[in-house]
Amino acid sequence: MQEPEEPFVLASVSVVCRRWPSVEDLPHAVHLIHTFTAEISKKALPDLLEHGDSSLFFRVLQAVDESVNLIHHEKLRQYRLAMQLIPSKMTLKGGKLQAMKELYKRYRGAVDDDTVRAVAAEPELPVLKWLHSCEPRIFKNFTGFEERIFRFASTNDRKGVVRWLVKLFPDTVRSLELAAGGGHLDLIKWLMKHTKWDTEVEPVFYKAVQAGHVEIAKFLYNYKPTMTKSYWPMQSITSLEIAQWFHEIKFWSFTDSVLRGAVERGHLEMVQWLHVNYSNLFTAETMNSAAAHGHLKLVKFLHANRSEGCSTKAMDAAAGDGHLEMVQWLHENRSEGCTTEAMDSAAFHGHLDVLNWLHTNRTEGCTSGAMVMSFWSNDRMNAAKWLHENRALELPDDIVDRAARRGDIEMLSWLHSSGKGRWSKNVMDEVARHGHLEFVKFLHENRREGCTKNAMIHAAANNHLDVVKWLRMNKRKASTTSAMNAAARNGHLEVVKWLHENGQGGCTAVAMNTAAYGGHLKVMKFLAANYSFNWSEKAMANAQMHGHTETVKWLYFHLGMKLLPHEVNAARNDFIDLLELMDKETDFCRNPTVFFAGCGNNHPEVAEWYKDHYGNPRKRKHCSQ
Numbered sequence: 001m002q003e004p005e006e007p008f009v010l011a012s013v014s015v016v017c018r019r020w021p022s023v024e025d026l027p028h029a030v031h032l033i034h035t036f037t038a039e040i041s042k043k044a045l046p047d048l049l050e051h052g053d054s055s056l057f058f059r060v061l062q063a064v065d066e067s068v069n070l071i072h073h074e075k076l077r078q079y080r081l082a083m084q085l086i087p088s089k090m091t092l093k094g095g096k097l098q099a100m101k102e103l104y105k106r107y108r109g110a111v112d113d114d115t116v117r118a119v120a121a122e123p124e125l126p127v128l129k130w131l132h133s134c135e136p137r138i139f140k141n142f143t144g145f146e147e148r149i150f151r152f153a154s155t156n157d158r159k160g161v162v163r164w165l166v167k168l169f170p171d172t173v174r175s176l177e178l179a180a181g182g183g184h185l186d187l188i189k190w191l192m193k194h195t196k197w198d199t200e201v202e203p204v205f206y207k208a209v210q211a212g213h214v215e216i217a218k219f220l221y222n223y224k225p226t227m228t229k230s231y232w233p234m235q236s237i238t239s240l241e242i243a244q245w246f247h248e249i250k251f252w253s254f255t256d257s258v259l260r261g262a263v264e265r266g267h268l269e270m271v272q273w274l275h276v277n278y279s280n281l282f283t284a285e286t287m288n289s290a291a292a293h294g295h296l297k298l299v300k301f302l303h304a305n306r307s308e309g310c311s312t313k314a315m316d317a318a319a320g321d322g323h324l325e326m327v328q329w330l331h332e333n334r335s336e337g338c339t340t341e342a343m344d345s346a347a348f349h350g351h352l353d354v355l356n357w358l359h360t361n362r363t364e365g366c367t368s369g370a371m372v373m374s375f376w377s378n379d380r381m382n383a384a385k386w387l388h389e390n391r392a393l394e395l396p397d398d399i400v401d402r403a404a405r406r407g408d409i410e411m412l413s414w415l416h417s418s419g420k421g422r423w424s425k426n427v428m429d430e431v432a433r434h435g436h437l438e439f440v441k442f443l444h445e446n447r448r449e450g451c452t453k454n455a456m457i458h459a460a461a462n463n464h465l466d467v468v469k470w471l472r473m474n475k476r477k478a479s480t481t482s483a484m485n486a487a488a489r490n491g492h493l494e495v496v497k498w499l500h501e502n503g504q505g506g507c508t509a510v511a512m513n514t515a516a517y518g519g520h521l522k523v524m525k526f527l528a529a530n531y532s533f534n535w536s537e538k539a540m541a542n543a544q545m546h547g548h549t550e551t552v553k554w555l556y557f558h559l560g561m562k563l564l565p566h567e568v569n570a571a572r573n574d575f576i577d578l579l580e581l582m583d584k585e586t587d588f589c590r591n592p593t594v595f596f597a598g599c600g601n602n603h604p605e606v607a608e609w610y611k612d613h614y615g616n617p618r619k620r621k622h623c624s625q
Contacts, residue, residue, distance in 0.1 A: 042070065045082035049089040057099055073576045073609040079103045083110040087118040087127070097126050104134065109604055111135050113142065120148035125160045146172065154179040157187055166195050173198055180208040185216050202227050212239035236261065240270050247277060256281045266295035275305060284308045291326055292317030299326065303333060312339050319354050320345030327354060331361060340367050347383045348373035355383065359390055366391060385414060397422055407434035416446065425452045433458035437466050444474060453479035460495050461486035468495055472502060481505040488527065491520030500530060509533040519548030528559060540564055547575035556585065571597035571606045579609060592617035
């Protein structure tokens with residue numbers, strides 16, 4: 001078992017070096033260019049599109065084509081994944097159509113269900129025409145494809161796409177709802193004239209009303225003035241013009257739901273109009289709702305023009321949502337006041353400015369539940385600290401542990417200086433986990449609890465080398481063996497090296513196994529070079545199960561570990577390069593379950609790989625029968 005040692009150089013790198021001979025004279029530059037190109041080629045096309053740098057697409061496509069560190073079927077997978085992203089990540093001007101053509105030319109399987117969904121989500125006429133010319137079956141076989149395209153096109157007034165679809169499928173019954181929701185009256189008229197449209201007008205009318213398109217609503221009403229006035233949520237009326245028109249034609253009897261919707265949105269003009277024309281709809285809940293949503297102008301209008309007033313809910317809700325100006329105005333201008341819910345709710349949401357103001361200006365106070373609620377605050381535990389200092393509420397017994405787990409050094413400092421909370425060794429353990437070296441030192445100098453062996457383990461596992469060094473010098477009982485294992489597990493090579501040179505006892509064989517789990521090959525090479533353990537096959541199992549092919553190669557070629565029969569797992573997880581390696585060195589991959597696992601887990605390139613190597617097992621089964 002010998003792994004080829006001669007490094008390859010991508011064709012694109014060779015071209016660069018030939019173009020600029022001065023580069024070729026610098027071996028390290030050639031190596032860097034090669035390494036960069038080789039690495040990006042592993043997921044180059046999808047990553048490029050995901051990061052929005054599509055201008056380099058065709059250059060990277062060429063690099064993928066030329067890459068020798070990708071097997072053929074890995075390239076096919078890249079083409080397919082890139083094809084799925086192009087509809088949303090590239091523009092026609094940026095070469096979208098040409099990119100799709102290039103990928104399709106390389107791999108017809110790149111047009112799969114996910115690509116079809118992506119095209120339907122943002123349909124463009126040139127892309128649709130091309131797709132229909134090369135894969136016309138999609139428009140008939142893919143359920144809902146045509147309908148998805150039509151929905152997007154009619155919503156966004158893509159008249160060209162709509163007309164093309166209608167010409168292609170003249171017998172399809174078309175809905176007008178989305179065109180109505182988008183406010184496209186001309187498109188509605190065209191569809192009514194040139195298609196077999198759904199003649200049920202009511203849903204289309206309600207859609208236009210909901211979106212506030214009064215001209216479309218009037219057009220449809222004139223088309224069918226006798227339409228059924230079915231139940232419909234009145235609060236969805238967002239347009240004052242539509243409300244006024246409904247009032248004029250006496251289309252509906254207005255209910256409090258239309259007022260409720262206007263208040264929640266802060267639609268002052270609508271509320272003013274309802275005040276004049278539907279005065280009976282107003283209650284104290286109207287001002288409560290306006291205050292809860294922070295609409296101060298609306299609250300002022302109701303205060304000046306209505307007599308219903310509000311209840312304590314108004315200030316309670318405003319406080320909970322952090323509307324301090326609203327709370328202050330209600331305090332100065334209304335007599336209803338608030339309850340303890342105001343401060344409790346403000347504590348829950350971490351609104352310290354509201355808490356301060358209520359404490360200074362109101363007398364209701366809060367309940368003991370405010371302290372519990374404060375632990376759910378977005379402002380860490382500052383609300384808890386405030387409640388203890390200003391409302392004399394007892395801090396929870398575990399507040400120190402909670403602050404430590406969050407890495408909240410500010411809170412821990414306050415708890416220490418105030419003599420609060422229940423302290424334990426766990427505090428330094430958690431501070432070390434978060435890498436706060438200065439506070440670890442502070443605890444060491446100012447408290448007696450110390451730490452456990454977990455402090456070193458946590459610090460090593462999270463790559464806090466400075467903390468590891470300090471603990472090693474100042475806490476001699478710290479477990480360096482477990483710490484080194486933890487660092488190896490997470491791939492922290494520098495921590496592993498330092499503990500090897502400065503710790504006691506090194507690591508155990510577990511370090512190799514867990515490093516293999518994460519594919520941390522550099523760590524594994526270091527361990528193998530410095531320790532003579534009888535490494536178990538668990539390392540190989542971990543590497544194979546998680547698809548770390550380079551790690552598997554190293555274990556196989558350099559440590560002489562046997563490959564394990566995990567071919568079905570590789571197929572299920574789309575580890576094509578691992579299948580290729582296993583196929584070269586074993587006969588595991590003859591198993592037809594590899595093919596069916598690829599098919600069943602939506603990994604078409606795995607199925608193609610199997611067919612190219614061993615034929616189609618479905619055909620073999622049919623022939624044997």
